[in-house]
Amino acid sequence: MEEKEATRDFNERCAQCSEVNWGLTDGGRFYCRSCHNVTEKITEVENTDFTSNIRIQTVSKGLRKQEKTDGGCEWYVCEGFQFVLRKQAEALEALGVCPQMKDEVLWNFWRCYLQKTKQAYCDRPAGETVRPLSVCDSSTDVDSDPERLSLLYSSLSESEGDLQTDCSFVSSTSKVSESTSVRSRSGSVDGSLYLMKNPKEKLRMTMPMTLSFCYMALLWVRETMTLSELLRFVFEGHIPYLNVFQHFPEKMKLRGPDIKIFCVESWPSYEEVFNKMHELAAFLDLPRFPDITDSCFLHPDMLCMKYLMEANLPDEMHNWTCRVVKKTCIGEVDFLTLVPGNKSTRKVKYDVLAAAVIVVTTFCVLLISFTCSQPKMCMFYSDGPYFELKKWYKVLKCTLDVEQKKLDERRAKYLWRCEKPLFYSAKKKSKVLKRRQIVVNLQNQFGRLSGSVQPAEKPNPSSFQLSWSEENTDGSCFHGHSLKGILQEKRGLLTAMNPRYWLCTLKLCNEKLCGHLAHYGEADFPQSYHFVLRLFSFLLRIEPSYIHDEVCMIEHKLFNKKLRKKTKYKTGPRK
């Protein structure tokens, strides 16, 4: 029902501010737009034009009666996700992300999504007060609600032409609501319907997609956080994901289908979040994203610098990575910037790309070869120590093994249990509670027997997982080391000692067909290559095969001309 229509006939002056400027709350009460004073007057649904509307009203009225005994209210699945997004955005802000991302970008994306998926046309007679369930700051709440209402009503009017289908949708909703209200007292109104929907249709919202939204917003504002970092923060618990539904407001109770929707039992994969993000961007008809220029954090030059530091490689290598970036044109604005819906350009994984650049540079410039003769003594010249591959390998391998073990232990110890036990049905409630009690008792008993073990603490959020300090006297930091030992001067220019390079693969696969550009098989590559991939696999928390894909892609760009000449470049095992 049009708000203006409803309030048109109400000309009383506001008790507080004496204005005549009325709006409608969610619950259908009149409130004064000037001073936000809520009155006792309630609108009556007399309008019979929208028969569908009446149906919703009667259904929801019926439900409301039942729900009062439970203490819960009606809520829709999309509201649940909205809550999740809000929490995630708040966490990101706490990590240092600009507020603009949360207040403007993410909220707009979400609103756009709701519009596109037509989820915002079911009326929702919630509580009497104006509930601030929006992503915005609370100061804009009152404004946003009429906005939201008008959004709801506008989409209703938009779909006038499709009234038939909308009616059928609504009637099926009511059927489901009635049946669910019989089985499960509360829970979301459209939970079971939500699960019944064809998942491919209209990009149904899932928990991993909340991270896609976050990442999309981060990318839009060009924040200094890559997708792998985002996912790592999720794993470390700095960004709510796994048990966030536990913090739903009291009134939003979860039952049955809601648990399946909101309670996930696995960490999201990079690929999943990444691909969904692109689908989403296309679905929302977003324009070209803000440019990724060479001053952006996500530009390969910048990311390479960061990863070189983390991988404890000499700073001098940065010159070489920049050269590779330049030669392969992967630093171009058009290559890096996201244009949603453009199927011809390759979707860029900024972090993996930078890692791959370093891998290629390492093999190109340093030519990791452990059989290659290198001076055993560390050569010190007046300008500092020379970089030695073997020494680097020893230090890194040691550190990596320790860190990997710590990570594995943390994974093994992750407490999946949520504080409030979940019941799929009332029948299972007692069984679940009994088990819960047993689990708690066992944990107490064996906890005592664990000795004085400190509980696993959440690591502080940090951009760097490995850090190396030049102040360490044990010489384990290689940042300042010079590449002079490996490169040689030739006519005033530094070049690699061995100018040959062994390609990973001669021909690239079709990614769309088989999912990968190239195939990473253990037997095909030497241990040195495996190790470097393993290192970045750990840092980015991504499967080595994805890094390998990017490496192959870069190699092909780099040696494009030579490949086309089809000279004596061999494939096969590197030295």
Next chain:
Amino acid sequence: DGLVRGNFVECTVINLLQASELCLSFIQDAMLQKQWKRAAEFLTFYVESLEKDFSREPVGASEIIWRIGSEILRHHPDSSVKEFNTFIEPMKTLSVKRYLKVCLEHAFYLLHNGLIDEAYQNLSLAESWRFGEQTVIQDKELKLIQAYMGLLDYYKWSKQKNILLEDGKCFYLSVEQEMHSCFRKAAVNLKEIIKIPGVWDQFVKCYVDMLEFYGDHNEARQVLNEYAYNPKFPANPNAHVYLYQFLKRHGESKKSLISVLKILHDIVPSHELMIDFNTMLQKSKKRKRRRLGLEVIFTALDYAGCKENVKAWSCLARQVKQIHLAWIKQEWNSRKDWWPAFHFSHYLAKKNWQENESLSYEKALVAGILLGRGNTKFSFLFTT
């Protein structure tokens, strides 16, 4: 330095199942290295899986937790019987299909810690458990529970018997009555279990002991015969040993004793009873038996177990001095290639002489006959 660590690929996506398996592998590693505190630490996280364990997998989380938890509590320095008891009770209720098994293992634990009465209480509680179809399915466990109760009843009986015998002529009616009731209870259960084909050495011994005490020799003999000769039962040398010992105790004829020991000779030629067997056969008037005796003692000495057995060698020595040369030749034929190295080497000769003179003497006698006096290996013995 492979990509696969243990049985876990460095996977970046982790779900609950994978996390549980990873956790389990840490527990197993810790247990293998006897790091009980560390194992306990990881177990506190693994028990989370219980809440999700409504699956029908063959070995589910609840069984794993029961077994691992028990093992940790058995070895952990800070553990106690009280801790174990607290732990095991919910384990019993977690799975109805395992109820009796857990009870039985609990009883074993208590017995291991010397708490006989508690074990008995647990067993009798378990014995009275009824759960519809499950009671039928878990029939074997139930029988075992009853069998062990029988064993514990025997133990009680045995203690009382000692009280009775200690005081000699004194007549304690109450003790006797109690003893008899223990006997009845034990007999019922023990008789049942030894019907089932299997190895029930301890149960058989106890049952027979009681039967003998009350003079029911027929029943005892029947039980032992069944145990030794029923083809459904697995071949068990002990069964024959028990039977032999029983028959000997009751002064049975040489014929029956010999027939039992013959079977034992076939199953375990190196058994220590073979020496007695040989002694018995040597004395016999029948040629066949004396011939058998020679075979028995030679065969016994084919095995390393009897190598330094003085009695065995003296038996052999005694026989070869008197017996027909033809028979000796028959036995020696298959042995002449390897017995010298096995028994009569230079090294062994010196060793035996240094360690055990009587052994050396007997062996020398045998060697002299078997290898001929011209043999130089033991010649030095004859010169001393």
